[in-house]
Amino acid sequence: MTPHLVLEHLDSLVKPPGSLGRLEDLAVRLCVIQQTLAPRTTPRRVVLFAADHGVVAEGVTAWPAEITRLMVAAIVSGGAASSVLAASTGTDLRLIDVGVAGPGLPDGPAHLCRKVRFGSRNLAQEPALTVEEFREAVAVGEEQAADAVAGGVALVAAGEMGIGNSTPASCLTALLTGSPAEAVVGPGAGAGEEVLVRKRRVVAAKVASESHYLADEPETTIASVCGLEIAAMAGFYRRASASGLTVVLDGFIATAAALVAERLWPGTARSMIAAHLSAEPGHAAALAHLGLKPALDNWGMRLGEGTGALLLMPILDAAAAIVTRMATLDRAGIRTDGP
Amino acid sequence: MTPHLVLEHLDSLVKPPGSLGRLEDLAVRLCVIQQTLAPRTTPRRVVLFAADHGVVAEGVTAWPAEITRLMVAAIVSGGAASSVLAASTGTDLRLIDVGVAGPGLPDGPAHLCRKVRFGSRNLAQEPALTVEEFREAVAVGEEQAADAVAGGVALVAAGEMGIGNSTPASCLTALLTGSPAEAVVGPGAGAGEEVLVRKRRVVAAKVASESHYLADEPETTIASVCGLEIAAMAGFYRRASASGLTVVLDGFIATAAALVAERLWPGTARSMIAAHLSAEPGHAAALAHLGLKPALDNWGMRLGEGTGALLLMPILDAAAAIVTRMATLDRAGIRTDGP
Numbered sequence: 001m002t003p004h005l006v007l008e009h010l011d012s013l014v015k016p017p018g019s020l021g022r023l024e025d026l027a028v029r030l031c032v033i034q035q036t037l038a039p040r041t042t043p044r045r046v047v048l049f050a051a052d053h054g055v056v057a058e059g060v061t062a063w064p065a066e067i068t069r070l071m072v073a074a075i076v077s078g079g080a081a082s083s084v085l086a087a088s089t090g091t092d093l094r095l096i097d098v099g100v101a102g103p104g105l106p107d108g109p110a111h112l113c114r115k116v117r118f119g120s121r122n123l124a125q126e127p128a129l130t131v132e133e134f135r136e137a138v139a140v141g142e143e144q145a146a147d148a149v150a151g152g153v154a155l156v157a158a159g160e161m162g163i164g165n166s167t168p169a170s171c172l173t174a175l176l177t178g179s180p181a182e183a184v185v186g187p188g189a190g191a192g193e194e195v196l197v198r199k200r201r202v203v204a205a206k207v208a209s210e211s212h213y214l215a216d217e218p219e220t221t222i223a224s225v226c227g228l229e230i231a232a233m234a235g236f237y238r239r240a241s242a243s244g245l246t247v248v249l250d251g252f253i254a255t256a257a258a259l260v261a262e263r264l265w266p267g268t269a270r271s272m273i274a275a276h277l278s279a280e281p282g283h284a285a286a287l288a289h290l291g292l293k294p295a296l297d298n299w300g301m302r303l304g305e306g307t308g309a310l311l312l313m314p315i316l317d318a319a320a321a322i323v324t325r326m327a328t329l330d331r332a333g334i335r336t337d338g339p
Numbered sequence: 340m341t342p343h344l345v346l347e348h349l350d351s352l353v354k355p356p357g358s359l360g361r362l363e364d365l366a367v368r369l370c371v372i373q374q375t376l377a378p379r380t381t382p383r384r385v386v387l388f389a390a391d392h393g394v395v396a397e398g399v400t401a402w403p404a405e406i407t408r409l410m411v412a413a414i415v416s417g418g419a420a421s422s423v424l425a426a427s428t429g430t431d432l433r434l435i436d437v438g439v440a441g442p443g444l445p446d447g448p449a450h451l452c453r454k455v456r457f458g459s460r461n462l463a464q465e466p467a468l469t470v471e472e473f474r475e476a477v478a479v480g481e482e483q484a485a486d487a488v489a490g491g492v493a494l495v496a497a498g499e500m501g502i503g504n505s506t507p508a509s510c511l512t513a514l515l516t517g518s519p520a521e522a523v524v525g526p527g528a529g530a531g532e533e534v535l536v537r538k539r540r541v542v543a544a545k546v547a548s549e550s551h552y553l554a555d556e557p558e559t560t561i562a563s564v565c566g567l568e569i570a571a572m573a574g575f576y577r578r579a580s581a582s583g584l585t586v587v588l589d590g591f592i593a594t595a596a597a598l599v600a601e602r603l604w605p606g607t608a609r610s611m612i613a614a615h616l617s618a619e620p621g622h623a624a625a626l627a628h629l630g631l632k633p634a635l636d637n638w639g640m641r642l643g644e645g646t647g648a649l650l651l652m653p654i655l656d657a658a659a660a661i662v663t664r665m666a667t668l669d670r671a672g673i674r675t676d677g678p
Contacts, residue, residue: 014413015420016401016528021618021639023650062355070672074353079666081354088660089653189355279360297637300360311362314428314653321427327418333409 006031006323013326014334026295026319029273033246038324040154041246041316045092046306047144047156047236048075048082051099051137051228052119053164054128060167060199062190065119068100068163075161075305076111082159082305089313092153093306095161098140099228114140120227123168124202127224134223134231141235149243155316156240157248157275158233158257159306163189166280167199169256171225173282174207175214176259177289181207184282186252189302222260233257234264241271248273248316249292250309251301252280259286275312278302345370345662352665353673365634365658368612372585377663379493380585380655384431385645386483386495386575387414387421388568390438390476391458392503393467399506399538401529404458407439407502414500414644415450421498421644428652431492432645434500437479438567453479459566462507463541466563473562473570480574488582494655495579496587496614497572497596498645502528505619506538508595510564512621513546514553515598516628520546523621525591528641561599572596573603580610587612587655588631589648590640591619598625612655615640615647 006028011017018024030039050072056065074080075095078087086093097104097113099120104113116136120128129137141158148156166188173184181204187196206225214221223231234257240247241261249258249272261268269290276296277283287294295315301308329335345367350356357363369378389411395404413419414434417426425432436443436452438459443452455475459467468476480497487495505527512523520543526535545564552560562570573596579586580600588597588611600607608629615635616622626633634654640647668674 013420014410014418015642019528019640019642020420020646021641022635023638023640067673071353074666074671077666079353079664079671081352081359081661081665084660084664085657087664088657189358296361296635299362301358301362302360303354303358307359311654311657314656315650317653318424318427318650321423322420325418325423325426326420327413327416332413332418334406 001035003028012328014332023319027323039320041320043153044155045148045153048095048159049098049229049232050161052101053227054120054122055167056164057122058124058202061164063163065163071161081307085310089310098232116228123225129223129226131220131223137228137231138235141232142239145236145239155246157306157309158236159250160229160253162229165227165253168227169253170203171206172256173286177285179285186280230257234260237261237268238265241268247271248275248309250306251278252283255286276308340374342367351667353671362658366662378659380659382492383494384487384492387434387498388437388571389500390567391440393461394506395503396461397463397541400503402502404502410500420646424649428649437571455567462564468562468565470559470562476567476570477574480571481578484575484578494585496645496648497575498589499568499592501568504566504592507566508592509542510545511595512625516624518624525619569596573599576600576607577604580607586610587614587648589645590617591622594625614651617641
């Protein structure tokens with residue numbers, strides 16, 4: 001199933017060729033990823049991975065670290081943006097605590113505790129994760145993708161909650177795309193100018209000290225700047241992609257995890273559809289590096305929690321419906337030799 | 340309910356202020372139109388109005404006029420893009436034949452025949468509609484809005500099917516926004532360069548001959564360049580807006596009808612949410628004239644049939660869900676005096 005074959009099918013339907021614009025691009029992408037003219041967008045699941053970040057000690061965030069724990073509780077109790085959008089779009093939502101500091105919530109139907117450690121170390125002072133910890137977090141993500149596959153899910157996304165995680169995501173984006181550190185650092189969840197100056201300094205210093213090692217020791221280098229939830233998302237993508245699931249990519253942090261996955265397991269991004277272009281300045285470079293074009297490209301979303309991916313879900317339903325349910329020009333009695 | 344009050348509410352929810360970007364803009368718009376912090380997006384209905392256009396005789400279209408009739412049949416039988424998107428987004432779809440040339444289909448639950456005449460006259464040669472015909476078509480639209488109100492519908496859109504209708508829509512856009520005719524004429528459903536040259540000439544000549552009369556005789560002038568489905572859409576907007584319904588605005592033709600409504604019944608556009616920016620070049624000027632900002636602003640859609648409005652429906656569900664169902668920062672135990 002090539003893009004050309006899908007376009008040929010779309011052009012046979014009762015509409016002027018290309019007249020549904022970007023909805024047709026999404027239809028093509030779904031068909032090519034799933035290798036069928038009858039793509040599925042349900043059942044679907046968004047898995048959120050949550051963890052804390054030692055680098056918060058450097059004053060690189062607008063919100064204090066304990067917000068991670070409070071937001072995990074809000075998500076699990078159904079009041080967070082992700083919970084509400086999951087319900088609105090008919091999407092199963094799960095949250096996996098892969099390393100929130102302090103005790104976790106008891107396991108439930110939509111929440112599991114799989115802490116690798118109580119947050120990553122302060123990447124400004126030492127490696128954030130050892131390779132072993134990184135691999136353990138990757139395995140948590142892989143386990144969740146395997147569970148989705150076993151549950152008959154057709155389409156997945158990963159999201160995150162982790163105060164401070166735009167700092168490791170910025171480091172990863174700079175390292176893995178080759179973009180200058182200053183160009184990829186943004187306000188995240190709302191950093192002011194003073195915080196932003198510290199964040200830029202931390203990212204630039206870390207990237208400068210690590211970039212030499214990337215080629216020879218990619219996994220160690222990635223682990224040293226990574227977060228547990230980012231590692232888990234990368235593992236989730238790896239296994240989901242290898243198992244033939246369609247992966248909807250959320251915002252800046254989710255895409256940093258995709259950069260990790262594509263670097264360590266090339267080809268992972270071929271299963272991906274980019275939901276949106278985040279307000280975070282490094283996102284465009286990361287998506288371009290993966291060869292992905294965001295569907296919603298100036299919506300100014302910057303919340304995380306899989307919210308951008310969730311918003312795209314009903315649009316993907318519409319794209320799939322166009323391909324599978326529209327009548328052909330032929331059947332409508334419209335001659336295709338003109339105009 | 341002012342935008343400021345809605346924003347205050349949105350900023351009290353468990354997310355960084357503004358972090359849902361354009362979804363928050365839509366939430367504000369819904370709340371302000373409906374004057375509530377609990378906006379409704381269902382039940383909803385899209386009403387398509389279909390008619391033919393005598394101006395097709397001038398060679399201004401890519402497709403022959405009989406396509407209107409065939410597409411009406413495709414819509415009613417459920418195979419058109421609008422039918423499929425209505426089903427995918429949980430939207431009631433109706434089609435009203437307000438002036439398709441030739442005999443109409445028998446009335447059905449989702450289809451009514453309310454022909455004012457068998458298509459408008461050739462606007463290049465004579466007035467397309469008399470004022471009486473224009474008013475009759477407006478009344479057909481008003482009747483449909485009244486029916487939606489009676490049916491408890493909260494949110495509506497109007498769409499259209501009518502080969503040739505981007506020519507009257509271009510005339511209306513130029514006349515009512517003051518934009519130059521050349522700037523508002525585009526390929527519509529797929530006109531090539533030769534057709535486009537003729538279309539530009541027809542629109543420029545008509546606008547030049549009518550523009551003097553607009554100030555003194557707006558209704559006569561509008562009728563002389565209008566189409567029956569465009570008049571019906573204008574009437575639909577008028578009554579829907581006056582009855583407190585939220586109106587989702589589709590593409591170029593639908594917006595030309597909104598220009599008509601706003602000109603004749605000022606304030607109508609205050610109930611409107613613009614779904615998308617069409618690929619048609621005159622659409623941006625029309626939306627700007629109405630003070631509306633399109634939600635999907637570079638999706639390149641140009642099909643009509645209400646498809647752009649339909650695609651926005653689940654996004655509006657998400658916007659309403661955010662406002663009504665998210666927990667507050669306070670309730671989540673997050674102090675609002677920081678960061």
